[in-house]
Amino acid sequence: MAVLGIESTAHTASVGVVSDAAEILGLASDMYRPTKGGIHPREAANHHVEQLPGLVERAMEAAHLRPAEVEAIAFSQGPGLGPCLRAGATVARMLSLAWDRPLVPVNHCVAHVEIARILSGLDDPLLLYASGGNTQVIAYARGRYRVLGETLDIGIGNFLDKLWIELGGTFPGGPAIEAEAKNGRQLLPLPYSVHGMDVAFSGILTAALALDARGAARADLAYSVEVTTYAMLTEITERALAHRRRDTVVLGGGVACNERLRTMVRTMVEARGGTMFAPPRSLCVDNGAMIAWTGQLALRAGVTVPVEASAIEPRQRTDQVLAPWRSA
Ligand code: AMP
Numbered sequence: 001m002a003v004l005g006i007e008s009t010a011h012t013a014s015v016g017v018v019s020d021a022a023e024i025l026g027l028a029s030d031m032y033r034p035t036k037g038g039i040h041p042r043e044a045a046n047h048h049v050e051q052l053p054g055l056v057e058r059a060m061e062a063a064h065l066r067p068a069e070v071e072a073i074a075f076s077q078g079p080g081l082g083p084c085l086r087a088g089a090t091v092a093r094m095l096s097l098a099w100d101r102p103l104v105p106v107n108h109c110v111a112h113v114e115i116a117r118i119l120s121g122l123d124d125p126l127l128l129y130a131s132g133g134n135t136q137v138i139a140y141a142r143g144r145y146r147v148l149g150e151t152l153d154i155g156i157g158n159f160l161d162k163l164w165i166e167l168g169g170t171f172p173g174g175p176a177i178e179a180e181a182k183n184g185r186q187l188l189p190l191p192y193s194v195h196g197m198d199v200a201f202s203g204i205l206t207a208a209l210a211l212d213a214r215g216a217a218r219a220d221l222a223y224s225v226e227v228t229t230y231a232m233l234t235e236i237t238e239r240a241l242a243h244r245r246r247d248t249v250v251l252g253g254g255v256a257c258n259e260r261l262r263t264m265v266r267t268m269v270e271a272r273g274g275t276m277f278a279p280p281r282s283l284c285v286d287n288g289a290m291i292a293w294t295g296q297l298a299l300r301a302g303v304t305v306p307v308e309a310s311a312i313e314p315r316q317r318t319d320q321v322l323a324p325w326r327s328a
């Protein structure tokens with residue numbers, strides 16, 4: 001039977017319907033786009049409240065299912081922006097009560113791993129999760145997903161968005177910087193900020209803005225920012241592979257749509273004799289299908305939560321939740 005999944009951690013409101021054989025039966029998404037500056041949590045949440053009922057309808061129509069044919073309702077419990085998470089959780093609780101179906105809490109980062117794992121067919125890959133708010137290298141070990149390395153300050157996507165907005169552009173910055181970087185020729189000096197298994201971006205933001213103030217060409221700046229930060233991510237991913245004795249990597253998050261990042265990670269993994277897989281863009285970015293699929297796995301492992309105990313967890317860590325379907 002199908003599980004309906006609701007995603008609402010940040011910009012994207014999305015509803016997916018996925019079968020127990022991992023077939024994506026329906027997927028409907030809508031992204032909040034700030035007209036000016038970065039994401040405003042309350043405005044994004046208002047967007048989600050407005051959009052989610054229609055998205056549920058569209059996803060169910062695409063799936064050609066009636067509520068009686070849906071086995072459970074899964075929702076992103078965290079991590080994410082409180083007001084945004086609350087909007088998704090409220091719709092999930094409402095459906096759970098109206099349709100009399102169990103509620104399944106899903107960790108958003110774990111969902112990125114699980115959708116990439118099922119799509120790739122890779123059994124035990126590392127995930128490089130590079131999104132707006134999150135930047136982590138994740139691997140499964142002893143009952144849960146563990147964070148092997150991560151950003152010490154802001155997410156890589158937020159870094160790209162902040163930089164682009166400071167330079168006079170609009171959200172989202174990542175794709176715009178990617179387009180500019182294609183014409184870059186000169187590698188400008190920027191801090192290379194790897195600290196053991198972790199990375200940091202705020203110093204690079206300051207340095208990039210200083211280069212801009214000194215008249216650096218926009219294309220060279222974009223190119224240098226991409227090469228420097230994606231090399232940092234590739235380095236910690238390689239070190240994680242070596243430490244964990246793995247040879248497969250999957251990508252997730254909006255920044256994983258970036259061609260240069262995909263190529264750099266693929267080159268590194270293949271040089272080690274391994275395999276890299278990046279989901280199609282619609283499933284790399286935040287989406288309800290990954291929540292529904294992880295909901296399927298969790299449901300089969302007996303993970304459900306009563307409505308009254310289904311509070312959102314804006315700061316929920318990847319390694320805080322169990323993944324009993326992995327050890328089962
Ligand atoms: P997410 O947080 O996973 O929804 O992804 C959103 C983030 O991905 C934003 O920070 C975007 O700037 C970034 N992003 C989207 N497409 C690209 C791209 N092609 N290159 C780099 N960053 C991107």
Ligand code: MG
Pocket residue numbers: 108112131253254285286
């Ligand atoms: Mg995400």
